[in-house]
Amino acid sequence: MNHFAYVVSQQGEDIMAEASSELHALRHSTAHVMADAVLSLFPEAKIAIGPAIEDGFYYDFELPRSLTPDDLDEIENKMREIVSSKYDFEKKVITRSEAKKMFKDQPYKLELIDGLSRDEEISVYVHNSFKDLCRGPHIKNTSLIHPKAFKLLTVAGAYWRGDEKRTMLQRIYGTVWNSPKELREYLEKRKEIERRDHRRLGKELDLYSTHEEAGAGLIYWHPKGARIRHLIEDFWKNEHFKNGYELIYTPHIGKAWLWQTSGHLGFYKENMYAAMEIDNADYYIKPMNCPFHILIYKSALRSYRELPLRWAELGTVYRYERSGVLHGLLRVRGFTQDDAHIICTPDQVEEEIERVLKFSLAIWKTFQFTEIKAYLATKPEKSVGEDADWDKAISSLQKAVASQNLPYVLDEGGGAFYGPKIDLKVKDALGREWQMSTIQFDFNMPERFNMTFVDSDGREKRPFMIHRALLGSFERFFGVLIEHFAGAFPVWLAPVQAVVIPVALPFTEYAQEVLKYLRQAEIRVISDESDERMNAKIRKAQQQKIPYMLIVGENEQAARTVSIRTRTGEKMNNLALTDCVELIKQKVQEKSLI
RNA sequence: GCCAGAAUAGCUCAGGGGUAGAGCAACGCUCUCGUAAAGCGUAGGUCGUGGGUUCAAAUCCCACUUCUGGCUCCA
Known part of the structure; x- marks a missing residue:
């Protein structure tokens, strides 16, 4: 249900667009050169995959020991040797059995070969004595890689094929550019990102803290941070009143019945904290606000004349996140969503969606985020709800996006099982994209809680329910805001003016x-x-x-x-x-x- | 949760089996100052926590906690 997409999206989505570019070939080729260097230093190394990525490349290896930063220097030096030896990259098309023979000592490559479909051409690229199963394209000669335009950055663990049940490989990340100047600029940009890091600024400007002894992923807002939050909340509340919302407040815990009815105990349990027992009943701390809002809806018989209802709450929720993913303000275990639910008749859906989207864009503009992209996710294979409702919902989302002239990406089949959605990603001052707003239909909750309204024909009908969060959560929004302004907040938000x-x-x-x-x-x-x-x-x-x-x-x-x-x-x-x-x-x- | 690295004064960091170090901040004194750091001095630490090895541990080993970079997860 409203899993307000709570995701750090630092990976640009321009990877595909870049796929054909020369830079992409350069990066991919540099990955090959790196693998070559690693193999010459560790002849027993098993090589996995090594693609070009945004700003660089990586290659995964299985090695006899863990790599150290000194190893990176050595690998880099070896790479410079290879590069200056001016090897051609040669493509060879070979048969499946030739490929299997060629990579008989490389189990990961064998697995990849087995995964290739029968009619696919199998090619290898060769330079020096290094051969890699590869579709290409590559640059012509290793000398096209400028020896001072690449740099190895970090070593990290990565599961083979992203599967945590399989071997953990060592991944080396590197970056390469057309010229040393571009490399310098890129490294400078990384430094700027470091300087703007909300964790650093949060400390320097005395905005917030976390406390090891009190629990990871839990945020303490200091007076200056709290002042900023207060100003944002104030603004947020006023804007909501102006836009036809009412504010509500709901509890932080609720009995198991609530979460059984909503289904969370079935499909969201691993993100929920253990129950606490009160008077022989199990209570859970809330990971979402929606069930509570629904109870308010159901506290009275609802007429079509009352709809649409727009109820907003700064709802503090707690979700279990695995220890390794916690990150400053951006990924936490307790946070306050700027949540709202819109409950309306089927006829009102279109207008409501457009209103929300417009509202959202206006809010983002106020905080000086102007580049916004929409991601529209439609019906997945497994879903609940009537097809007609899905169609209506999706078309209203599309119309709304069109009416605002928003660029959007369609994720066919990428919606949640309970409804389609639009997520908004905003670009910050450094051009990084962050997923913040989400507008989601929910065909599941109204059903499970048996929400109804009496229509003009006197019959009980099922309302549409829309979850939405504009800023996402205050914690995450604050983190992004700090980085966007590099801590130099606009006058209206500055804790000290x-x-x-x-x-x-x-x-x-x-x-x-x-x-x-x-x-x-x-x-x-x-x-x-x-x-x-x-x-x-x-x-x-x-x-x-x-x-x-x-x-x-x-x-x-x-x-x-x-x-x-x-x-x-x-x-x-x-x-x-x-x-x-x-x-x-x-x-x-x-x-x-x- | 997994891989790797890290945790030393409020902050940033050095040291690396034998008396705990610097800069900034704090505090005190001197100076009374015009658009990004005046000078001198004082105080500040069970070296993340718990165990182990050792005559001796901040230093070596183990476990835990937390952080960092990734992976994975985010129906």
């Missing part, structure tokens, strides 16, 4: 006055009265990414003004206090960056 900086101690009294004045005007302001030089205070404010630094010294005190320095380095000298307040309020109003 301005800092008063007296140039020297004698001006602290005036600084106090300015502080009071701005506080009165509801600006989030602090005053840095530490016994530091002004430069040090500016540096500190700059590191805290405070939008406005209000410098006060002799001139300002005499004229009852402040001199503004923004965190972007712009200066506005001798601004009257009223004008200063006006300026900041204006920026808050516009929700602008600075």
Whole structure:
């Protein structure tokens, strides 16, 4: 049911588009060269697969021992030798039995050969003494790989064929580009990603923490992070009221009956925490909000005149995630969804979907995410619900996407068994895509809970139910937001909007006055009265990414003004206090960056 | 959960069987300062937790917890 897709999508989807490009061939060829190098250092190595991926390539090996970072250096050096030896990549088409003979010592290759269909051409690519079962294409000669344009990055474990029951192989990730300059740019971009990492900024800006002794994947929001969250929640609630939603609150635990009825105990149990016993009954902490919302729906007989109902809740849920997948704010075990359920008549579906989508896009725009792509998933093989309902739902999703001129990708058969959905992925400032919003139909819950409404003809009918989350979860959204803005939040979200900086101690009294004045005007302001030089205070404010630094010294005190320095380095000298307040309020109003 | 790596002061990190180290931050003193770091000093640690080896463990070994990069999962 609404498994609000809670997925880190860092893998671009442009891999296919790139498949034909030269860069792809270069990367794939570099993977071959790497495998060649590994084999020459570890002749007993078994090679598995080595494709090109976004930004680079990898190759999986079974090796007699674990690789160390020193090994990577050695492999790299070996690769440079191979590259400068100018070997041609030669394609040879061979028969199945020739292939089996050729790879008789390579069990993974044999398995791949067995997996090839009868009518498929079997080809190998050869360079130096290295042969690899491969469809190609490849570059002409190893010398086309610039010895200073590639780099091996990391070693990681990877199951053969992604199956955790099979051998764990060692995967070496590498990157390669057309020129050393492009490689440098790529490595610089990786550094920038590191600098923006929400886990680093979360600490530096004192936004949130986690506590080993209290449990992994559970987030503690510090005052500054909590202030930002409060501002987002406030905005979110107001927008929902404006858009015809009502807010509801529901409990955090519910009896087994609830989860049996919803079906979660059947198909979602491994993500739920163990039951707690209260008065001889089993209670479960909620992994989703929907069953609770449905109980509110069922608390009265519903007429078609009441529909559509749009009920939203900032619902905190807990889901078990395997220890290895937890990641900062992006993958956690307890989180608050900006959840809502829309319950409507079949006739209203189309308009409701369009409204949700429009609403969603408006919210994303406010947070300065403008590149958005939709992913539409349709009916899978196994599903519940009437075909006609599925068709209606899918067509309403399609129409909505079209009406907003959204680029979209169709995932035929990729929907959940209980209904089709649209997920929205947003692109952040670094061009990375994140899956955030989801709009899902549910044909299962209304059935299981026997939800009905009385229609105009006096007959009881089944309503449509739509789950949706716009931001996804506050934790994840916050993580993405931190990285999107690199911690320099727009003025309306900045936990501290301005800092008063007296140039020297004698001006602290005036600084106090300015502080009071701005506080009165509801600006989030602090005053840095530490016994530091002004430069040090500016540096500190700059590191805290405070939008406005209000410098006060002799001139300002005499004229009852402040001199503004923004965190972007712009200066506005001798601004009257009223004008200063006006300026900041204006920026808050516009929700602008600075 | 699996593979690999890691955990030392509030933060960033060095050290690597024999007295625990630096920079920043904190605190104190001096300086009274105009747009990204003034100077000096003080304090701060059961070296993630538990066990083992050893005359001696932060250091070596085992288990656990947590983190990092992947894998897998996310019907």
